[in-house]
Amino acid sequence: MRTWITTGRGAMASEDELIEQRLAKRERLLSMSDAYPARVSRTHTAAEAVRAFLDAGEVENQVAVTVVGRVTAQRVMGKAAFLDLRDQGGRIQLHFRRDALDDFEHLDLVDLGDFLEVTGSVFRTRMGEVTVAVASWRVITKALRPLPDKFHGLSDIEARYRQRYLDLIANERSREIAFTRSRVVSAIRRFFLDRDFLEVETPVLQDHAGGAAARPFLTHHNALDRDLYLRISLELHLKRLLVGGFERVFEIGRVFRNEGISYRHNPEFTLLESYEAYADYHDVARMLEELLAYVAQDVLGATELVHGEHTISLAPPFARITYRQALLDHTGIDLDAHRSVESLTQVALERGVRPDEGASWGTVLDALMSEFVEPNLIQPTFIFDYPTELSPLAKRKVDDPAVVERWELFALGYELANAYSELNDPVDQRERMAEQAAKKSGGDEEAEVADEDFLVAIEHGMPPAGGLGIGVDRVVQLMTGERSLREVILFPTMRERQGERPHEHPGDAGDAAEVDAARTDVSE
């Protein structure tokens, strides 16, 4: 009868039985009325109902409410029952009495997880809980699968990520993180809009995945019979908009990098990039200080936050140190004294850092920074003036062409943001893209590709500008105090489970055939 319900992990008798019982209750509900009405009433949320009762001086039978939500607990005592009803913002207790309800017995058809619409008046129980004395009620959604344990919740981390909806039902902390993330993104957006930045959207599907050093995902457009890459950054299109005359633009968007998955890395993550004409990287640094302080104040109500054993202060100004000085301070290496790969590799080896075969000067520097400097940058710290070799899109320092006007902001030992005085000399840009292209053909999969269309764009003139990139997920991590990136991403990328198939639905066999036919049509 119900062969179309699968457990998703192969048939398991007892789970099937639970579903079977709930299906039978659904049938009984449907035979009496609708268990899935399209329209429901609601006069108060749970929190509003409590508030209204308090505001009315806690007089019983005075405050009439209609509330809706999910049943999360049932305490049935023969001729009376208490149910907990939860909505997005809170929970309220319901009291059902046999002598007050014709349909009291129909509570047998209600399971944990069902949604109810309930009308009644608010009172306070002997035990002190504000409660709705139910005068009428109905099921507005019958659930077929049981919820996680009402007391222990859902603690299996894999289940929490794969079935985040259960995590959100069971774990208050997961809800908090999701709310905080939303507030962080809203605050960031408001900050830029308030400063007259134009919010734009640029292509995810691109001919060249440029603007960062990372391996892209490849996809295919059927009608054009053409491969496309998923973007790895927002940079090159936003700069085209500077050429087009916009002076302040930003985008908050998902980018995709075809790299390892870990608690610090998800293949798709949210990047914010902004570009401001006639600003330089010092201006951008000051703006970022204001931004982070603003977001922290807005979301947390303070510019200090506790993250594990550390108390982080986001009150401007942040520490500033040059790349060269930071390396000198933490390793004793003066990069100006080791301008050749051979010399630098030698001092790296002396400190136990073994660069990859054929590593370039910049790559060795990067390894030294990652090993000795970055982990120590707990309080927000700007590292200024990067080696040109590592920064093909940033403007050179006038007094030292081996260094560019670029900074990265670190906190808690990892990178939060990255900014340049943007390179707008098309001749220099063309040369540096050519260098990257040479590296790429030399086997460096993360080297940038030359983007001719972009070069043509800036040959029309791009104004001097300061650009910024922020890892939004990491800002959320910072603001929530979470250690794992997967806790701040609602649906983190997971491996495919072995033998897992999409849940089947009625008529699946026929639908599948139609889909196949449709595909054939498209490919012709």
Add this chain to the structure above:
RNA sequence: GGGCCCGUAGCUCAGUGGCAGAGCAGUGGACUUUUAAUCCAUCGGUCCUCGGUUCGAAUCCGAGCGGGCUCACCA
């Protein structure tokens, strides 16, 4: 990708070579102010998968799958 740890009922977990267990949820019963309601009874298992050792494997061994932590690369 390397190292370490984990995978037992819908959920949370015991069980480390000898009959597959508990609490919650479910089902039946008692109970008209409970709140992890309580009490009685009861249903529920591919012990992740495959192979091996053994008279006998959830337990020991090997391989695989999935997950967590960690190291390396990346934001």
